[in-house]
Amino acid sequence: MDRQDALIRLTNTQINNLTQDININLRNIEKLRTELEELKADYAEMIVASRKNQSTQNKLMFILSSRNFWQAYKRISYMKQYASYRKKQGTQIKEKTITLQQYNAELLKKRKEKEQLIITNRMAQQELDTIKIEQNKLVDELKRKEKSYSLQIIKKQKQSDAIDKEINRIIREAIAASNKKAGKNSLNFVLTPEAKALAASFSSNRGKLPWPVEKGVVSQRFGTQRHPVVRTTTIKSNGVSISVPPGSEARSIFKGKVLNIVQFKGSNPIVLIQHGNYITSYKNLSRVYVNKGDNVNSKQPIGIVFTNNENNKTVLQFSLFQNTTPQNPANWLYQMK
Structure with a gap:
């Protein structure tokens, strides 16, 4: 019964730990979803703006309309940075999507583990209840028969005491014989x-x-x-x-x-x-x-x-x-x- 209690306490602890992990995963998933939606919105705006100015002629006119060489160089650098930023945004969306999928998979796994632990806990509790019922039956049975058992034990104790008394008598007779042989009077062996x-x-x-x-x-x-x-x-x-x-x-x-x-x-x-x-x-x-x-x-x-x-x-x-x-x-x- 102590083992069953220990098992139930252990599974309860594991269930609580899994519940905490599931809650953490849920918060992480919600946070990732928000970040993903924001990234997708930014990326969509960027795509729309990019399509309005996606022709090679527009890009070339943007560069050629520069007032001087330095401005043209800055505009070329901006276009490169813009393209790099678009690529980075796309990569972040992909990575966060993968992370979100991993959190979802881990969440599903932990939920299954929790369900299995709950089943194990329920079975252990049922087994413990059965043991307690049997134990209570045994205790009740012992209580009903306790008087009878006590009388039997007392009877056996009296028999044992009688045998011990006879052994003591035999030893005392042997001591008396050793005393008589030695011509002495003592309570112990001579x-x-x-x-x-x-x-x-x-x-x-x-x-x-x-x-x-x-x-x-x-x-x-x-x-x-x-x-x-x-x-x-x-x-x-x-x-x-x-x-x-x-x-x-x-x-x-x-x-x-x-x-x-x-x-x-x-x-x-x-x-x-x-x-x-x-x-x-x-x-x-x-x-x-x-x-x-x-x-x-x-x-x-x-x-x-x-x-x-x-x-x-x-x-x-x-x-x-x-x-x-x-x-x-x-x-x-x-x-x-």
């Missing part, structure tokens, strides 16, 4: 020297970590935001959603160990991978390649992303935690910002 080194390596790669898919586009970002369709509804995400081609594989973003593979009611399998005190979560898989306790490497495929047959969308939901605190993946993955 790490072995090897796990500390892994966590430090993971942290040092902040902003340089590979994406959890080979190719994809972020369709939902981290944090609280307005729903992209129902703008009156707010949604919250502990990670990012990445739209990928059907059949795409999910892959580990760093070396680590499969902490758990879980599937909750109403969801597809989820793989949790531990990297020291960092946990990465890969949701919405249709098939899983790894098992709980497996060691994985960076970019190693861990499963296939699920494709929804109803809307043909293939979306991986990826989250990253430091202990139990959600992190914005855009701060960690390479050029996600």
Whole structure:
């Protein structure tokens, strides 16, 4: 719709410019016609006077009747100048006639251009009106269904919150297990020297970590935001959603160990991978390649992303935690910002 508006503004500007050019041409044509009529009138008077005295005898008598040689010379010069002036007048009439014809031709061309632009403008306006009508219909339809959509979004948000709560519970249980093993009491992972080194390596790669898919586009970002369709509804995400081609594989973003593979009611399998005190979560898989306790490497495929047959969308939901605190993946993955 913005393009149609821009096209209409452009054609209106061009029409206005052409109208100005046409008006200038009309003034020039009128001026030339006046000058041409004056030249023709002068030329006609000159021709009449010339015919009255056009005989060779009259010209000769005019010269011979001179009182002296100097007067005869002046009369001969006058006759030459008069003949030259007649020729010049004829040339001017011819040139102004040609110029007038050119102005007329240019005027005709610009009028045709203006007519074509008006047609183009009218078509663009009709197309814009059609788009606006369709847009208004869509807006009205969305408004009618907004409540229904909002309820669906709220329902999905509750499901997502429940899954995030379960993931948080699993991570807390893993933290408790590490504490029990180390004989300590902490809200965070108690790490072995090897796990500390892994966590430090993971942290040092902040902003340089590979994406959890080979190719994809972020369709939902981290944090609280307005729903992209129902703008009156707010949604919250502990990670990012990445739209990928059907059949795409999910892959580990760093070396680590499969902490758990879980599937909750109403969801597809989820793989949790531990990297020291960092946990990465890969949701919405249709098939899983790894098992709980497996060691994985960076970019190693861990499963296939699920494709929804109803809307043909293939979306991986990826989250990253430091202990139990959600992190914005855009701060960690390479050029996600």
